[in-house]
Structures are given as C-alpha cells and as structure tokens.
Amino acid sequence: MVQYRYMYLLVLPGFLYFLIFKMVPFWGLIAAFQNYSPMLGVLHSKWVGFKHFIDLFEYEHFYILLRNTFFINLFSIVFLFPLPIVLSIMLNEVRHEVFKRINQSIVYMPHFLSWVIVASLTFFLLSTDVGLVNKAIRGAGLEPIAFLQEPNYFWGLLTAQNIWKDTGWGTIIFLAAIAGVDPSRYEAAVIDGAGRMKQIWHITLPAIRPTILILLILRLGQIADVSFEQVLLMINPLVLKVGDVFDTYAYQQGILSGQTSVGVAVGMFKGIVGIILVMISNFVVKKLGHEGIY
Structure with a gap:
C-alpha cells in the first residue's frame, strides 16, 4: 500500500462516494420490513x-406497473x-x-x-394548442394530433426523448474501446484488400464486442428502473x-402518502429483479463463450 499510495489516493474519492451514498444507506432497507415511523426510527x-x-x-394495478416498466425499458x-x-x-x-x-460536442x-x-421542449414542439408540429399540421389543413394525451404515443415519446438526450453520451465508452484497437490490424486488412465496411465488420465490432456485452448486461439489470423525473x-x-411505473408508485406511496416502508419495499423489489437479471444474462453470455462481468 505504501508503494502504490498515490494510486489508492486517486481511488479514494470514488470509494468514499460509493461508501457514503451506496453502502451506508443499505441500513434503510430494514424499513421495508417495518411500519416505519420517523418519530420512532428504525430501531423502534x-x-x-x-x-x-x-x-x-396483491395490488390491483401491479401487473400494469410491471407491464409499463418492462415495455418502456424494452423500447429503450x-x-x-x-x-x-453506430454513432461511435x-x-x-x-x-x-x-x-x-x-x-x-454537439451530440454530447x-x-x-x-x-x-x-x-418543456417536448411540450413546445408537440402540445395540441401551442406545439410547433401541430401548428404545421393545422397549416396544412389537417386536424391536430394529441401527441401528449394519446396513450399509444407515450412509450415511443419517452424512447425518442432518451434517444435524443443520451445517444451521444453513450458513445464515450465505445469510442474509448475503439481507440484501443491495434492499428496494425487495420493496416493488415488494407493490405488484404478489405474496404472500410469490412474493416468495421471484421475488426472494429469484434474488438468492442466485450464492451457491448458488459454494457448490455448492466442495462438489463436496470430493466425495473425507469427514469423517474422523465416519467x-x-x-x-x-x-x-x-x-404509471414502479417509480411513480413508490413516489405516491412513500412521499405523497407518507408510507415510507411501502416505497422502500418497491425499491428493494426493483433491486432484486435487477440482480436476478444481471446474473441470468451474465450466465447466458458466458455459456455463449464470451467474457461476462464476473
């Protein structure tokens, strides 16, 4: 530890972050098994x-919450x-x-x-009364479309927002993986007469496949977790x-109704589902002959 003290010092801020904000709050999971009262505390x-x-x-809308959460994440x-x-x-x-x-910079x-x-930008573009899209539709002599009030558009609308917001940011890891590819492999492919598409298909994609699989496994682990603020x-x-998804239900019960234990139980259920999916997907990836996350 003395020899690598500066490396440990470099890791320390990240370690403290996970310790304080990820590990220490684990004690709060006890509330899922209690009728938690802030006046009495966890111990009493x-x-x-x-x-x-x-x-x-047994909640009458449980399967609606499950369906909505699953399909919003599946679309994503x-x-x-x-x-x-593709963008990277x-x-x-x-x-x-x-x-x-x-x-x-633009896509980030x-x-x-x-x-x-x-x-707000979505409302400005798609709202029925002031939305630019519906103004153009009216200008063409057609009836406006209730994009924000039509249930059939809701999942697609959330997906479109996620695509616009996070596609560019998601390229950072993939660009880093591509940068690690040995340039001599491309040079050898050029000598063999391979064009750019064949180089991408036979060199770039296989080289970043481990990164793709790891990120996919981690993404599957979040399938019970929807962006609460967005929804x-x-x-x-x-x-x-x-x-209506598990996050909004936990907010309604845990914050608005003051039933903290219900909100904690919902969050714990989501976490367990995520862990199970990570383990299953990691097992499948290893069975297919690839390297998993552990």
Whole structure:
C-alpha cells in the first residue's frame, strides 16, 4: 500500500462516494420490513415481516406497473442501446479532427440538459394548442394530433426523448474501446484488400464486442428502473394506464402518502429483479463463450 499510495489516493474519492451514498444507506432497507415511523426510527418501529411485499404483489394495478416498466425499458434497449454503437463507429470514421470534435460536442450536449428542459421542449414542439408540429399540421389543413394525451404515443415519446438526450453520451465508452484497437490490424486488412465496411465488420465490432456485452448486461439489470423525473414530468391522467411505473408508485406511496416502508419495499423489489437479471444474462453470455462481468 505504501508503494502504490498515490494510486489508492486517486481511488479514494470514488470509494468514499460509493461508501457514503451506496453502502451506508443499505441500513434503510430494514424499513421495508417495518411500519416505519420517523418519530420512532428504525430501531423502534413495528416489525411486519413481508407484509409490504405481499401488498405490492396483491395490488390491483401491479401487473400494469410491471407491464409499463418492462415495455418502456424494452423500447429503450431495442431502439436506444444500438445507436451509440453506430454513432461511435461513424465518429471514428471521421478523419478531420476539428470536424470530429465539433460533432462530438454537439451530440454530447443534450445529456447535460435536465429532464425539466427536455419535457418543456417536448411540450413546445408537440402540445395540441401551442406545439410547433401541430401548428404545421393545422397549416396544412389537417386536424391536430394529441401527441401528449394519446396513450399509444407515450412509450415511443419517452424512447425518442432518451434517444435524443443520451445517444451521444453513450458513445464515450465505445469510442474509448475503439481507440484501443491495434492499428496494425487495420493496416493488415488494407493490405488484404478489405474496404472500410469490412474493416468495421471484421475488426472494429469484434474488438468492442466485450464492451457491448458488459454494457448490455448492466442495462438489463436496470430493466425495473425507469427514469423517474422523465416519467413524472411527462405523465398526465390521460396516459396514466401506460405511464404509471414502479417509480411513480413508490413516489405516491412513500412521499405523497407518507408510507415510507411501502416505497422502500418497491425499491428493494426493483433491486432484486435487477440482480436476478444481471446474473441470468451474465450466465447466458458466458455459456455463449464470451467474457461476462464476473
């Protein structure tokens, strides 16, 4: 430790972050098995065992919450996950460094906008009365479309927001993986007569496959976790049946209704589902002959 003291010092801020904000709060999971009262605290609140979990599974809209959460995340995995891979390969093929950096900065920028701004921009574009899109539709002599009030559009709308906001940011890891590819492999491919597409297919993609699989496994582990701020800002009574998810239910019960234990139980259920999916997907990846996350 003395020899590598500066390395440990470099790791220390990240270690403290996970210790304080990820590990220490684990004691709060006890509240999921209690009728937690802030006045009594964790040590003196009444124990109720698995009551809150049973109530969650018996909740009349449980399967609606499960369906909405699953399909919102499924849309994100199917339509969003591949895009950073494609975009990173495209950026890697750009040879003009200044043009490449400008494009990288442009596609990174939406990630730093809050969901409040993204939701406001969506309203400005798609609302029935003041939305620019519906103004153009009216100008063409057609009836306006209720994009924000139509349940059939809700999942696609959330996916489109995620694509616009996070595609560019997701390229960072893939660009780093591509940068680690040995240039001599491309030189050998050129000598063998391979064009750019064949180089991408036979060199670039196989080289970043481990990174893709690891990120996919981690993404599957978040399949029970929906961006709470995004859904809360976009949901309205007309799309409640397709927009109500575990996060909004936990917010309603744990914060608005003061049932802290219910909110903790929902969060713990989501975490267990995520762990199970990570283990299953990691097992499948290893069985297919690839390297998993552990």
